[in-house]
Amino acid sequence: MTFDITRIDDPTFIAENRMPAHSDHRWFAGPEEARSGVSSFEQSLSGVWKFHCARNRGQLIPGFEQPQTDVSGWDDIPVPSHLQLEGYDRPQYVNVGYAWDGREELEPGQAPALDNPIGSYVRTFALEHPLREGERLSVTFHGAESAIAVWLNGRYIGYSTDSFTPAEFDLTDALVEGENRIAVQVFTYSSGSWMEDQDFFRFSGIFRDVVLRRRAAVHAEDIRVTTVVSDDLASAEVVLRVALAGAGGEGVGGGGSVTARLEGAGDLSTRSDGALAVRMDAPRLWSPEDPHLHDLVIEVRDATGALCEVIPQRVGIRRFGIENGVLSLNGARVVFKGINRHEFGPDGRVASPQLAESDIRMLKAHGVNAVRTSHYPNDSAFYALADEYGLLVIDEANIETHGPWTRIRNFGEPLESAIPGDSEQWRPAALDRARSMLERDKNHPSVVIWSCGNESYGGTVLRDVADWFRSVDDRPVHYEGVHWDPRYPETTDITSRMYTPAAEVAEYLQENRDKPFLLCEYAHAMGNSFGGVGDYIELAYRDELFQGGFIWDFADQAVRMTDRYGREFFGYGGDSGEAPHDHDFSGNGIFFADHAPTPKAQEMKRLYQGFVVDVSASVFTITNRMLFTSSAAYETRVTIAREGRVVSTGVVPTDVAPGETGTFALPHPIPAAPGEYAVVVSLHLRAETAWAPAGHEVAWGEHVLQVGEPPARAAAPMPRLVEGTLSIGVHGPGFHALFSRIFNGLGSYQFGQTSTGGRELLSGVVTPNFWHAPTANERGWNGPFEEGQWLLASRYGRASRFHEPADVVVAVEERGVRIGYRYELPTSPATHCQLSYLIDGSGRVEVTQRMHVPEGMPQMPEFATMLAMPADYDRVRWYGRGPEECYIDRQEGARLGVHDRRVVDMLTPYIRPQEAGNRTGVRWAEVTDARGAGLRFEGDPTMEFSALSWTPDEIESARHPNELPPVHRTIVRPALMRRGVGGDDSWGARPLDRYLLPTGDLEFRFAFRGI
Structure with missing residues (x-):
């Protein structure tokens, strides 16, 4: 048999000589070996391989797989890894649409001919433990994207698609004594790529471990553990089914035998149907709150009674399903406080059990109880960790065809263009992917729901996938696409939607009460987002059919890069010179790309408690x-x-x-x-x-x-007023303030006694401010287009000129001197803003900003005052909400206290710079230098407060944090209010009305003084 490369274009060519999918159990030679966790039946082939990358099929090296072909001059590549992160090809981030969109015109199923990098891998190995009589050897590639062909010693072994489930092949008949040479080709794109159009970086290569495994003469090829918990939870039956292979045995007996013992219950007995089972009274049930696992030890013996294999299997006894119309765990209604998690880290999708464990620890510490494996099965180690730590998992099949989905939904293409849709040519692949996932993951108690995939529209194929799930397992089936193609509502046991506002969910459930409702994606946490999420949580505890949802998503997808000046940054779409791409739409994380928590995690933890x-x-x-x-x-x-x-x-x-x-x-x-x-x-x-x-x-x-009453402020002496030709001075003991008639505002504030008269605490003229660097969500609803006049108003509002002196007010009042300016703003309709300062003899400056905003004007991003201080004033201490950034619609997780930071750290480093760093409920804030000298700001009684190292336009102009200019000033923006950040989605949803700045008369008061 030979490999026919043209078949990678055939959607029905999903595998050749690949072994059937089975449970992910491990087996050991004896009890002591099992306790050690190191199996003599396993031999890792991860490590360094020889490697050649061809740009397409025409550049492949013929006969590379033959033992006589010299590959000593080839490159070395680590396995696991991605080609694109090892210098071959380039990373490409695409959300909607295929990576080849607009480059090659392909029929569904065809792989690109011109630009389809193919990695050829070669390495040699010798068996650490030679095969004994009756034993067989397999190789498992736990993840290879998107298709893999395998040879051993020049002999073609087999082929497999589906990037995210194991591809296992029997090598026994091609083995030779001593050194063996394994050769592999991995295709970046194949027919299977049409079913892998997820919102992620497009990588390829062998990105999970490669393992050789010996099978004993009598081998447990597959095990299935099920638990049946009684209605009253007082007892449970643990049932074990084992499929034996080798020595003429299929099933228990016929050449081999199986015994098993469950911790706390004793030996399993053989039932009439051939399964092994044991009853446990008063079982300790598995749940996210108490993820207790019972140790099941399975022993396999040959016909003589000799021990062949020991299989340790951890068992979580739990009951999950739809009971009384709602999703229930151990008889209790569940609220999914969930998150979507791409298997993504600093090395892309290279699986790391250590990273997965760290992620799960953080999620548990932040109140998360559920994960959806968006949008493909994760590495097997993740599920074992979810079992151990206690997470409810929606296990999602590797099926997403967002490109055709978009053509149907947005461009009116016929339903027949859906993939897999109703097409017979895609049915085998869809069912194969479902089978590979379920058979591997079925024994994990953490897996409570099977998902047919994501954003692939609907049709009979996915309906049949759902039916197959139900035919072999009792867990509920999930699929969101029924919302878009409702012809086959039986595809899903759960009403599933994405990004539906909480109010719309409540409205839907008033009329539709037939299924439990989940938001498989909600609270699109792109950039500075995640506002208004509390409405969803409250609804989950108000309406029993709404059972929560899964935040999009866990961590920013971004790759570590270095700019031309040697500075590291996290790159997103387009940063590798790729096209097409979807820019920074991969920055949706509650956690940063390095998996440190963003300020959004503070809010999530409070809402999920x-x-x-x-x-x-x-x-x-x-x-x-x-x-x-x-x-x-x-x-x-x-x-x-x-x-x-x-x-x-x-x-x-x-x-x-x-x-x-x-x-x-x-x-x-x-x-x-x-x-x-x-x-x-x-x-x-x-x-x-x-x-x-x-x-x-x-x-x-x-x-x-x-x-009691707040302490009354001590009376201050009257300051000294000096009205010059171009400047107006207000002076007192230890301070000097100068107002410019040319530059229209307060331009100098000196405080303290120095040889030059005091420290200058301002670095520019104070101005009203209505604009900030647009957030990702604001860009998503075209806020800059709609609201750009507020940018002009912030930059170019004008006050007095020499021939308009009436626009500047100078008055002596009872408590001090008032200087006021009237700014004409370039808005439509024309508006104006008044900014006045009342200065007393102690140097305290009370600022009042007033404005009338007519109905019908575009939304104002913020109503604030902006002033600049010299860069040495780089520390901020405040009494208000914190410690992390918060906004009016994202402040539940912040608490009142005195907090402090360096100013340079106040701008949250989202992968694309944007408005960030605000604090709400601020009573006072101090911006000082290292000695504690600076300005103290006081709310009336509270304010929102921002102290950053850059102006809004500097932040807006930078595409990445490393592009922010050197720090020259500290920019302080006390505010009446900044608009809520929003968070229902990032492509049109605005903040809820109650989090928008009002129209009509606005007034903002605060004060500052030198310290």
């Missing part, structure tokens, strides 16, 4: 949203702080059962001393867990109250 904590001046109430865990499992702490300083702490015993509410008295009264107090009640881990240390906070609530 398992307890609602309501606090008042004397009591607090805990509502338990956990499924099986009492609040008694956590330590409940109460902290009372006065204006950022802790004045008392205490611990209150609580025991609130799941679904219940309890009210408790505060352990200490609020002090009588006047001031603002924050009472925080928080729940903490009593002991270390696998995902967090003891003391880790899992939930909190806060109440802020004022005791």
Whole structure:
């Protein structure tokens, strides 16, 4: 048999000589070996391979697979890796549409002929443990994108598509004594690529481990473990089915035998149907709150009774399904506090168990209980970790055809163009991908839902995939595409939608009550986003049919790059010179590309917490949203702080059962001393867990109250007014302020005694500001196009000229001197803004900004005042919400306190710079140098506050953080309000109305003074 390369264009050519899919169990030679975790049946072929990259089929080296072909001069490449990240080809980020779109005109199924990099890999190996009689040897490629052909010692072995499930081949008949030479070709694009049009970087190569595995003479080819939990949860039956191969045996007996023992239950017995089973009373059930796994040990023996294999299998006993119309785990209704996770890190999609474990630990620590494997099966190690740490997983088949979906939805192409649609030529591939996923992952208790894929429209093929899932397994089936093609509603057991606003979900459920409802994607967290998400969470606890959703998505997809000046940055679409591409649309993460948390994680953790904590001046109430865990499992702490300083702490015993509410008295009264107090009640881990240390906070609530009247400000002396020709001076002991009649504003503020009269704390003229660097969401709804006049108003508003002195007001008032400016703004209709300063003799400057915004004007991004300080004033300390960035529609996760940062760190490093770094509820903020000198800003009574190292236009002009210019000033922007960041989606959804700046009369007051 030979390999026919032309068949990579055939959608029905999905595999040749590939072994049937089976469970991902491991086997060992004996009990001690099993306990060590190192199997003598396995031999890794990961490492360095010889490598040649051809641009297309015409540049392949004929006969490369033959043992006599000299490859010593070829390059070395690590396996696993991606060609594109090893210097061959280039990374390409595409969201909607195929990577070859607009370059080659292809019929569905055809692979590109001109630009289809093909990697030829060669390495040699000798078996660490020679085969014994009756044993066989296979090689497994756990991930090869998009198709792979394999030879051993010049003999063609087989071919496989489906990049994300194992391709396993029997090598036994081609083995030779001593050294063997394995050769592989991996095709970047094949017919299978038409079913892999996911929103991700397009990579290729062998990107997961390669493993040789010996099979004993009698071998457990497949195992299936199921658990049947009684209605009352009082008992469970664990059922084991084993498919034996070798020594003439198919199934238990016929040349081999199987025994098994379950920890805590004893030996399994053979049932009448041939399965092995054991009953367990009062079982400890698996859940995200208690992911307990029972150890099942399976032993395989040959006909003589000799031990052939020992298989350790961890078993989670749980019941999951649709019960009483809702998705339930162990009899309790589930709310999925989920997230979508691409298997993506600094090395692309190269699988790393260490990275996966780190990701899962962070997700658990942030309250996430569910993951959707968007949009393909992950490496097998992920599921074992999900079992261990406790995550509910929607396991998604590697089927996405977003390009044809878009042509149907957006360009009116006929339904017949859907892939797989109703086409018989795509049916085998779709069913094969479903089978490969289910058979590998079926024994993982974390997998609770099977998904038919993503964004592939609808049709009979996917309906049949769903039916096949149900024919072999009892887990519910999910598919969102039924929303777009409702001909076969039976394709999905769950109503699934994407990016539907919470209000629309509630409206839908008023009339449609036939299925549980999930948002398989929601809260599109692109750039500075994730606003208004609390509405979804509240709806999930208000309507039992809405059972939560999965945030898009876990981490930014971006590749580490170096610019021409040697500075590292994370690159997105277009940064590798590729086309087509989708720019920075890959930057949707709650976590950054390096998997550190963004400020959005602060909000997610608060919204996803398992307890609602309501606090008042004397009591607090805990509502338990956990499924099986009492609040008694956590330590409940109460902290009372006065204006950022802790004045008392205490611990209150609580025991609130799941679904219940309890009210408790505060352990200490609020002090009588006047001031603002924050009472925080928080729940903490009593002991270390696998995902967090003891003391880790899992939930909190806060109440802020004022005791007594705020202290009256001491009267200040009158300042000295000097009205010059071009400048107006206001002076007092230790300060000097100069207002310009030419540049129309406050241009100098000196404070403190120096040889030159005081430190200059301003670096430019103070101006009103209505604009910020557009966020990803604002760009998504064309905000800059609609609202650009506010940019002009911020840059080019004009006040007094020499022949218009009436536009500048100079007045002596009871508390000081008032200087006011009237700015005419280049808007349509024409508007104006007034900015006035009341300066007293202590150097305190009260700023009042007023404006009337007529109905019908474009939305204003912010209503703020902007001033610049010298760059040495590079530290900021504030009393307000924090510690992370927050906005009016994303501040639930921020709490009141005194926080501090370096100014250069206040701009959140989203992969594309944009408005960031704001803080809400700020009572005061200090921007100082290293000695503590600078300006103190005070709200009236609060304000929003931003202190950054760059102006909005400098931020907007940079495509990446490394392109921001050297720091020359500190830009301070106190604000009445900045518009909410929004977050329903990033291509048209605006912030909810209650988070928009109002029209009509606006007034903003704050003050500043030197310190």
